Amino acid sequence: MINNVLVAFNGGRASRAAVRAAVNMSKKYDAHLTGLLAYSRAEIERNLPGWFPDTMRASIAEITEAKTLEIHESFMSLATQSLPQAKVHWIDDQGDADRLVIQHSRLFDVLVLGQYEQLPQASEFMLHPDKIAERSGRPLLLTPTHYAQDYINDCAVLAWDGGDSAAKAAMSSIPYLKTKKSVHVVTVRASKPQKTQADEALRNQLLRHGIDASFVTLDPVRHSISKAIVQFCQEVDAGLLVSGAYGHKRVAEDLFGGVTKDLMTHTNIPVLMAH
Numbered sequence: 001m002i003n004n005v006l007v008a009f010n011g012g013r014a015s016r017a018a019v020r021a022a023v024n025m026s027k028k029y030d031a032h033l034t035g036l037l038a039y040s041r042a043e044i045e046r047n048l049p050g051w052f053p054d055t056m057r058a059s060i061a062e063i064t065e066a067k068t069l070e071i072h073e074s075f076m077s078l079a080t081q082s083l084p085q086a087k088v089h090w091i092d093d094q095g096d097a098d099r100l101v102i103q104h105s106r107l108f109d110v111l112v113l114g115q116y117e118q119l120p121q122a123s124e125f126m127l128h129p130d131k132i133a134e135r136s137g138r139p140l141l142l143t144p145t146h147y148a149q150d151y152i153n154d155c156a157v158l159a160w161d162g163g164d165s166a167a168k169a170a171m172s173s174i175p176y177l178k179t180k181k182s183v184h185v186v187t188v189r190a191s192k193p194q195k196t197q198a199d200e201a202l203r204n205q206l207l208r209h210g211i212d213a214s215f216v217t218l219d220p221v222r223h224s225i226s227k228a229i230v231q232f233c234q235e236v237d238a239g240l241l242v243s244g245a246y247g248h249k250r251v252a253e254d255l256f257g258g259v260t261k262d263l264m265t266h267t268n269i270p271v272l273m274a275h
Contacts, residue, residue: 001029001109002031002175003032004034006108006112007019007035007113008037008101008113009074009075010071010125011070014116015113016114017143017145018113018143018147019078019079020147020149021143021270023079023081024152031109033088034089035075035090035091036090036091036101036104037068037071037091037125038097038104039094039124072092076090082150097127098127098131098132101132101136102135105136105138106137111132111139111140112141113140113141114145117145133273139273141270141271141272142273143270147269153237153239153269154180154182155181155184155239156176157229159188159241160185160186160202162199168274169244169272170202170205171205171274172272177211178209178211180211183206183211183212184216184232185215186216187199187215187216188217188218188219188225188228189218218232238269239270240269240270240271241269242271
């Protein structure tokens, strides 16, 4: 069951798209939605010399406080357009922004994030989805910056290579896949496809949860696994892609290492991942 959704929100374009996806999820599953503003001290504040007057320090702190209030109000305005106020919540936390998101996400059913976004004038609010996906240990829904739908498309694609990351993502996605009208399990192989024990185990696991998925094997598109997956998603008009996340030290060992990195940057549909 999905009852408790967390979305990281910093007021940027990418995080606004994440809120739209999180609101759609909360509506579909009748879940609570919590917005999280995680931010570090402003760069100018971190670099102040010791002799800097306290009055000026207070002025900088006031500017930060006004900005966080503006972000809070923006989130509440976006979320309460479609959700009852009693189901919308807010957390404001200062420290290491990525670490705070990771810590808070561990006590929610799913974390929703926007794609990586440069915020040159507000670096203290920037987040790094790749680091968060690697370390949070919770399902993460990464939303493309241009996401603008006000509903959830009920077709899903599960990217599958039989590895640990893909298996973790598959198991984490079952509550979502159970609500889909169609599910496609996609494997990209350059060689002749052979059914493996892992493939059969996944099929049985999905069937026992009431998910009658189709299994499809694709050839790489121009030697690219990610392009083949994205192209298939477009062909079936998928609204969700499930993929294993990656760890920086294991990218070379994990089929979906570089693939996931590409998908996190270039996908045009939400990607549900777990590590």
